[in-house]
Amino acid sequence: MSARDGIFAGDDPFLLAQTWLAEAEATEPNDPNAIALATVDPDGLPDVRMVLLKEIESHGDGQGAFVFYTNYDSAKGQQLAATPKAAFVMHWKSLRRQIRVRGTVTREEGPKAQEYYASRALQSRIGAWASAQSRPLASRNALMVEVAKQGARLGLNPPRPPFWGGFRIDPVQIEFWADGAFRLHDRFRWTRAPGDPGAVWQVQRLSP
Structure with a gap:
């Protein structure tokens, strides 16, 4: 396989990531959009947890971002506020593939956050108000009492909490990995200069 043939073909890593995710949605039994998100605490100690990636933005010109939503007062929210850098891996056992991403982070608090919050089930929207995450x-009973209390207070159309919204990961590195026989895997790393989202991506094959 030469560079970017087959499943690695393309000149836009965000479009390629969208394609891989779409294929995983047809094969993964649960949460094909799950990612293991890594941040660091104030002491520099890594912290990782599973979250659901809600959007892979692509503008069709090699520019885009990866977006997820959470409570800003949660551990990851506070860690990202202090050190706005993150990494994640998205792994699909059924496809024997994974995508690794590293980049800088900014909040998504505009219309997209409003739209996504409004699309959630009512109980999930109320739960965002009731849970002091982390x-x-x-x-558990105390949590359910708070859910009932917030449900009665907010009614059927709760607004988005001011402490809840999105994070956008603007990558400086994206790696696409596919399993190979005898552990001779295929790996392609896309990199661009930090702080320059308009920079041209450079692609390099890596040893397994």
Whole structure:
């Protein structure tokens, strides 16, 4: 396989990522958009958890971003506020592929955040108000009591909480990986200069 033939073909990493995700949606039994998101705490200690990637933006010119949503007061939200850099891996066992991303992070608090929040199930929207994410909880019953309280207060059309919204990861590095026989995997790393989202991507094959 020469550079970017077959499943690696293309000149836009965001379009390629969209294609791989679409293929995974047909084969993965649960949450094909799940990513293992890594941040760092104030001591520089890495922290990682699974979240759901909600959008792969592509502008068709090699520019785009990866977007997820969360509580800004959660551990990851506070860590990203202090150190706005992140990495994630998206792995699909059924396809034997993965995508790794590293980049800088900014908040998504505009119309897209409003639109996504409004698209969620009512109980999920109320849950965003009720959960003090990442902080100690006395019991599950206490959580459910708070859900009921917020549901009664907010009604059938709760607004988006001011502490809840999106994060956009603007990558400086994207790696596409596919399993190979005898662990001779195929890996292509796309890189561009930090701080210059308009920079041209450079693609390099890596040893397995």
